[in-house]
Amino acid sequence: xxxxxxxxxxxxxxxxLAEAIFNQKTEAMGLSGQFKSDSAGTSDFHIGELPxxxxxxxxxLNGLKIEHRGRxxxxxxxxxxxYIIAMDEHIxxxxxxxxxxxxxxxxxxxxxxxxxxxxEGLPVPDPYYGxxxxxxxxxxxxxxxxxxxxxxxxxxxHLYA
Ligand code: 4NP
Numbered sequence: 001x002x003x004x005x006x007x008x009x010x011x012x013x014x015x016x017l018a019e020a021i022f023n024q025k026t027e028a029m030g031l032s033g034q035f036k037s038d039s040a041g042t043s044d045f046h047i048g049e050l051p052x053x054x055x056x057x058x059x060x061l062n063g064l065k066i067e068h069r070g071r072x073x074x075x076x077x078x079x080x081x082x083y084i085i086a087m088d089e090h091i092x093x094x095x096x097x098x099x100x101x102x103x104x105x106x107x108x109x110x111x112x113x114x115x116x117x118x119x120e121g122l123p124v125p126d127p128y129y130g131x132x133x134x135x136x137x138x139x140x141x142x143x144x145x146x147x148x149x150x151x152x153x154x155x156x157x158h159l160y161a
Pocket of ligand 1: 008009010011012013014015045126127128
């Protein structure tokens with residue numbers, strides 16, 4: 001089982017949407033049995049909460065179920081997940097500091113758009129303080145990024161579907 005964790009700040013916008021898109025794609029490929037996915041936030045702002053209502057609307061309009069409850073990244077995540085994927089550089093920096101503090105200094109943390117040729121280093125922009133349109137832009141970015149991530153993972157782990 002390949003374990004994938006998507007991480008943003010609040011765990012109510014970008015990362016739960018990433019998780020829902022990822023689950024839909026792996027199911028459609030007949031590979032859902034090969035993966036376990038989850039999402040988390042670096043902050044404790046929204047622990048236990050459902051995703052932002054704009055995230056839920058965006059997911060539903062794209063035919064995705066979304067039932068995640070907000071949680072904060074914790075020590076065991078660095079041990080348990082094969083791929084920990086940050087939504088932007090700020091989150092990446094936080095995770096790289098946290099992994100040292102939690103005694104997993106060797107753990108590689110990935111940046112979501114680094115999987116997309118030509119988009120290396122770019123953020124999945126935080127849509128929280130913006131308009132609802134921002135959520136549809138985030139969806140498009142995540143859809144593209146996760147396609148590229150899955151292509152890489154399938155190649156790395158010799159998954160055929
Ligand atoms: P997310 O968006 O990190 O994509 O879940 C945010 C959600 C909440 C806040 C910031 C960003 N906040 O400041 O509460």
